[in-house]
Amino acid sequence: MMWLCWILAAVLTIEPSWSSFFIGEFVTFKCDMNEGEDTDWEYQINKDGREFIPYDTNKDYRLTIISTGHSGEYQCSGRRKSSRDTKNSNTVSITVLDKPRVTLTAGTTIIPVGGSVTLTCSVQSSDGWKYEWFRGTQTTFIVQIRDQQNRDIRVSQGGIYSCFGTRGNPVYATDISDDLPVFHGVCMWWVYALSLHRWKGAEL
DSSP: OOOOOOOOOBEEEEESOOSEEETTOEEEEEEEOOSSOGGGEEEEEEETTEEEEEEESOSEEEEEOOSGGGOEEEEEEEEETTTOOEEEEEEEEEEEESOOOEEEEESOSEEOTTOOEEEEEEESSOTTOEEEEEEEOSSSOOEEOTTOOSSEEEEOSOEEEEEEEEETTTTEEOOOOOOEEEEEHHHHHHHHHHHHHHHHHHHO
16 A cells, blocks of 8 residues: 655745835744644744744744845744754745835826815835825814825815825834825916916006
């Protein structure tokens, strides 16, 4: 009688499963030997082919990202306690960036009469972001726009808009964007008409 046996490969995953991280964020390495019980093994994390975290009984390791030097190729090695046999996982690549850039743009900053315009808040690394939106006017303080966490929003009110991005647990936040003035078309026409009237009056 012939017995067939398949040995499943070890697997390394990360949470969150983003390819890019920023200084100050966290990433958790999760190592699974896919063989026996988790307690049968000791676990080591390697970076770029060298030991990064020495053997330990914990299969998960949470890393606080403190520099761009944490960019690299990571791999998990398992060592069976009973036999000292070892097993290596796949590699996972992460890139660490210094600081996220947030940009606020609009197709047009003039709201047509009875209409609206679309504003877009974007972060250079787009995975997992939610967005906080704010609006202010010359006569009011800046207030948060509630129930809006999308990358794109449609607005029908003029004002000074800004935004920033958040993601992760604990929450990581970008700096706030530059202000973006948005005007009502009827208001712009009134300003234009008033300035034209004054210009003509000066010639008379």
